[in-house]
Amino acid sequence: MSDMASTACFVIVSKNDIPIYDAEVGSAPKKEDQAYQHQFILHAALDVVQDLAWATSAMFLKSVDRFNDLVVSVYVTAGHTRFMLLHDSRSEDGIKSFFQEVHELYIKIFLNPLYLPGSRITSSHFNTKVRALARKYL
């Protein structure tokens, strides 16, 4: 069992390149400047993803970019929504399972007729679940 990632930043980016959800899901306490830097890394990684996403038909793109000892892993859904995770652990299976479970949660959000696609996800239930999944898989 891999130990918990101390740093992990998870962002869901919609197909319009606008972040609709972000969370720090690592076990380490949140540091302000680092959180900001994580945003920057993930934003820059979008460029890489936009090329790689069309090179493969798989949803899970594994790691697309690197920063220090942190790795950016990306999962692209069929609707071109990108789940991006910045983490320092190495277990790919765990990350893949995490993405798949979050994908299911995301679909449930979409099924809500009152949810406007492309708007921020503010459901506290979703938030709790994502964090629980992070604790479980990362």
Added chain:
Amino acid sequence: MMVELLLLIQRRSSIVFRVTFILSVVLRFMRLAYLIGYGVEIEKSPVNSASLSMLSWPKPATWPSIPPDSSAEVMAKEKTILQAKAREKLFDIQRKPLPLEPSSLLREANRRRAFLSVGNLSELYDSVDGSGLGAHSKLSPNKSSSNLMTRTMSGPATSETSLPVDRPMRLSEIHVAAEHALKQTISDPDFMTSLSSPEEFESRYMELTKGAADNYHRSWWKRHGVVLDGEIAAIFFKHGNYDLAAKSYEKVCALYSAEGWEELLADVLPDLAECQKILKDEAGYLASCVKLLSLESSLFSSKERQAFQSEVVRLAHSEMRHPVPLDVSSLITFAGNPAPPLELCDGDPGTLSVAVWSGFPDDITLESLSLRLSAFSSADEGLKAIRSTDARVLVPGRNIITFDIPPQKPGSYVLGALTGQIGKLSFRSHGFSQDGPVDTDEFMSFEKPTRPVLKVRKPRALVDITPAVSSALLMNELQWIGLIVKPIDYSLKGGILHIDAGAELKIEESQMIEIESYRSDGEHSSPIDASKVLSRPTDTGRVEKVPIENGKIKLPDWASDVTTLVWFPVRAINDTVPKGTSPASPQKHSIVDGMRMIALKLEFGAFHNQIFERTIAVHFTNPFHVSTRVVDKCNDGTLLLQVILHSEVKATLHVKDVSLDLQAGFEHLGKGDGRPTSSLFPLVIAPSSKAGILFVIRLSGTKDLDELEQADSMLHIKYGISGDRATGAHSPVPVKPDDSEELLFKISLKLKRPVLDPCLAVGFLPFSTDCLRVGQLVNMKWRVERLKDLEEASLSDDEILYQVDANPQNWMVAGRKSGHISFSEAQGSRIEIAVTCVPLVSGYVHPPQLGLPDVGDANISCNPAGPHLVCVLPPTLSTSYCIPA
């Protein structure tokens, strides 16, 4: 050389190879620069931090040592390091500087020092550990220097150092050592020049970065490209090239803003704002400040946000060269009431309260605030701008603002935009938010609010005034007229009713007007319905008396919402004497005679702007309609006159006394006081029914024919009436306290004397022969008989002139054609008149007629009547007329 190499690579390689190669080139260059102390030139930006993180420090087996006699260089470097300070940001934004290297150079370099042992190396660097330039610039090389580390190295130990063995290298020393080592290894002169001084380094760095950015853009990795543009902007800024810096910063801000990465935008936007401020680009600066304020409040401290706001306010109040409108859609949002929309009637003004949220960190004073409403059906916006009170102060958070709405056209309205003025600048906000817990920040969905906030009804009837009574009221008496005033879903508070009586109608203003609450008939029928009684506890037949002045009645407040009955006294005036009817003079009664018009005007409404006008017609009538009929005519000339009283009102009439003043030519029999034969008073006549009274009269002699023609009899009726004003005619309103209840009604009757009044009878006596022949004499006889005594008859002469009329072509009269006859004055006396005539033509001819020229036709009775035509036979054949040939 490097640039040429770059160009070569560009033309020949794939994208991925290109970008990675370029990036690695730039990075290595930067790393080298760091090594020799030019790190201070490099902006501590995320990209540099990130980029450099990918590349660790060079790891020579042995760190080069400081050359001898380099203490001056060391001092110079030391000075540079100490002078380095973080660039001050606008608004005093304090941010922790980012680490640019994964581990301290100091540690790395000293680790590789040949003469230091490894051992408690880690202890030395516990205090130095970690990120932040703050650590290395504050580092005192003397700190915990007691722990010396030695490093077991496999390489040969050098002894060319002049440093004491027990001290790790200072940073400046490290820089100098590295520089010297590099200078010995680098052969390319271009490269050497670029590392020779900070300025050279910077220009080369700029070149490389620009090249990298271009390549990124061409490869469609626009985010990377734009980020490097930011780096270039920082260099421009440092050199005072603010124009170009602003352009580059704008690109970065545009990307972050478009993609909604607010944290990243929060880092770069203050830099852009600073450039704009320096360039005196007021519009841009203002827009940047507003944008900074609209970002998430957690990204900045409250002090910083207050600084943004004060800048905005300062600019707004200053004299801007080109005042620009502000779009504060995310800072000032508004929403209507969660309650149902305000409903107004057409033409009424009202007040609308709107919740306005201010996202400003401090109170902000608005010079004016207006709200635009747009009609729901049409797409027109900005049709109606409603101003609120001036000089409002919005507190952060929720504010409730009331707007006075002027009268609007009918329709449904939704909230449009909020506009106003801050200082000299006008602002506009389209931001519509939900009232209540705001749980979304939908920056990308400015949906138009679809819930109407104001509904103005189409013009509709707000009140109805109808007369309470449709049946006729008494003419010439003071009667109550009732009006049902019914408000239709509208309050009549403060309403004033104007009553304008038309011609021949007078409102008695000395009396008070009675206003009572009105119950329709439906409620009367079920008085035991408890629920209805309970539902209106105050509706207990309340009556109030109000005065009337100049035809104006002020409605009391309790009457605003309930249907009320307004009673006011009027007198219809009709000066003409009514006429009765008889078989000789039939009724020519027109309904218009009794109709009177009343013009009503009700002024009401919340602002007295609603007017209701109506003209009602009220009917007035005489209590009785009288008709006469001669029931019987006796032989002695007595006439029985029946006078029929028709009740015209829906009330019970009590006839107390009747007297008849007969016209000339008639006279009463009996007591002669003009009263009817039998005393049957008081006579009660039920509504709309009739009663008859008999008078015994007879014709009296009179010679004046004119007087006979024009005279009228007058019937006087004393009566009383008991009726309900709610039903119809009723007992007149007593004006003075001693007004009796007895009413007098006069009606004129025209009694016509009989047309025929035969005094003489003229009869034709039969012919003596059966046939009449032409040329044969015939005796025509008439008999005249006196029917009445001379004194009673209207004829005064006892000699009567007679005249025989015959057609001269048909008859020849032999004898007297005219003459006087006289006969006895007594009734029944007769006389015969004989005239001899000869018929001249044969056939059926008119016979001669006897006429009495002086006697009126009405006084002659032809009994038996004379023949109309007689048969005249042709003459007998006579030879005496034959003429021999």
